[in-house]
Amino acid sequence: MADIFIVDDQGPEATAMLQALYSRSDESARKHLEMVKERGSAKFMESYYVGYGHASIGDCGTTTLFVEGLSILACKAVQDNPLYSGQESSTRYIDFSKQPIIDPIATDASKAILDKWMDFYLGALEPLEAYLKTQFPIGEGEKERVWQNAIKARSFDILRGFLPAGITSQLAWTTNLRQAADKLHLLRHHPLAEVREIADGCLAELRKSYPSSFGHKDYPETEAYLARTAFKTNYLDADFFGADQPDLSFSTTVDNAVLEAKELDVIEGRPQRTNLPRYLDGYGQYTCTFDLDYGSYRDLQRHRNGICRIPLLTGERGFHGWYLDELPGDLRTQAEALVAEQYAAIAALDACAEDKQYLYPLGAKVRCQTVYSLPQMIYVIELRSQNTVHSTLREVMHWMHAEMIKHHPRLTLHTDLQASKFDVKRGTQTIVKREQMDA
Structure with missing residues (x-):
């Protein structure tokens, strides 16, 4: 024995x-x-x-x-490793308003830009929470603390788009x-x-x-x-893509006829919460190119298998509209003017593109590219399509799902295709003493 x-x-x-x-x-x-x-x-x-x-x-x-005390940009650099295991502070659950900000440019102009982002973040928290409480009132039988936590999480979801990437x-x-x-x-x-x-x-x-x-x-x-x-090792920038690169691009080297002929019993009828076997990696890869806000890119990067290079954070792709759409009218008007003003001010700075990243907000859109095998694609789509995932990332997952079904009509996918909605269960996704959650 x-x-x-x-x-x-x-x-x-x-x-x-x-x-x-x-x-x-x-x-x-x-x-x-x-x-x-x-x-x-x-x-x-x-x-x-x-x-x-x-x-x-x-x-x-x-x-x-x-x-501790490193910028979000530095976090991504450390985590850019298929073998990384660990955890990072979440902008979706933690109030970042008191966190120091790293500013490698260190001029009066760069400080003013960072201050304006944080002034908006701080000033918008309270009115946004009040607005969300009118949009999502507490339901019958729901615990007050859980509902309050869910409202706060929703506020952070929205306002994280205005946090500068230099936040620690x-x-x-x-x-x-x-x-x-x-x-x-x-x-x-x-x-x-x-x-x-x-x-x-x-x-x-x-x-x-x-x-x-x-x-x-x-x-x-x-x-x-x-x-x-x-630079090439650490960043994916616009020069990597051709001038005619579409906003959404999906390609694959997987031959569906071969896959179904040999593996239909494996890819069809797979139960929920069950991964495809790794040997299916050998059938080829899927390359997806798309725009995503930097905040949600951070969530996607957490999947270490495959390739998901860090995009250079710039203002070239604009600001993701979701963060504006979720604000009440007066805050939205203020936010739209702020983004336009801030982007112009960052562009005017005499600094290298790498250092300017610290000043751009997490709501800035970046061009992303993932290269996954079949098991990796399925795992990411199913996990990151769940309702608790940020809405901007879910939208990309729904697009990936549609492309996969188009190429593999007999592939079983357990994707959450429902529209994103407020879910009070977000208020339970925290780490506190049990008696606090029971209150």
Whole structure:
């Protein structure tokens, strides 16, 4: 009978080494664990790690980094990794009105732009909540606290469009040691100075905690290459697309005749909450190009499988109309004038496009492109079409659904195709003590 046990009371490096020794020793990890406890993890690592010869040992030890006071732009840079696991502050549930804002341009003109965005955000919160309460009155049997939370969440949904991308947030990143080293090595060459500083800061902390795992040698040729390709590695900008690129574009390399001939029993009749098997990745990809506000792009980027590059945040695509449509008349008039004024002021600044991103609002439209396999497409469409998802992203998911059905008429899809509506259940999607929710 197999001997099964758990080791979760050792540091990441020692745990990694315990796993790695399976490839070099037939002794039980129980014996190696005794050695760790007798000698200490540092001595144990000194004895074994250097001579192992494989970077993969770093895959076996995990750690969690907490980064606070970084811009939303920097959050996206850290999370731009198919192996990222972690969490970030949500603009849909948290009042960002008191958060500091990072301004790399640091002029009177740039400060004035940021102040105007925040003045509108602050001034609109109370009247918008009052307006929404008239539009969505509390229903019979609904709890007051839950309804209030749902109204507040709806307000944040709308007003997040006017938050500048330089607003600060916080994130947690759970990663294995090798992935941390690889990702941070790339981020040291990021176009944003803030991101480069975060990379250096994370590496400094990791070297202090795990000296045996972060003594990697740098090669000048590699560093030069990473510096030369840094912009393309990190941003998708308008130059990537042709002048005749339509606002909506869908293409696929998946041959439906072949797919149905071989996999009809797999793609048809799939029950809800069940993923397609991963081997279907081999049938090809789907490339979707569309406009989306930067705030909802952030939600889409959370799906790490496939390709969803970070768009360069500019004013070229305009401002998403949904954020204006949801405001009462007087606030809408004020918001329309503000957006026009702010976009012109940002364009007039003497600064590079990368730094101007900090001043554009999350409601700014960006051109996005996703490249997914069949299982990835289905997963994203079904999850991000649910009513609790932001309306602007749901609209894109509904378009993707229609394209998939057009290309694969016998494919089972459990997409929520109902129009977006206010749902008091949004008020339960929070993290509080149970007795507070019961009140």
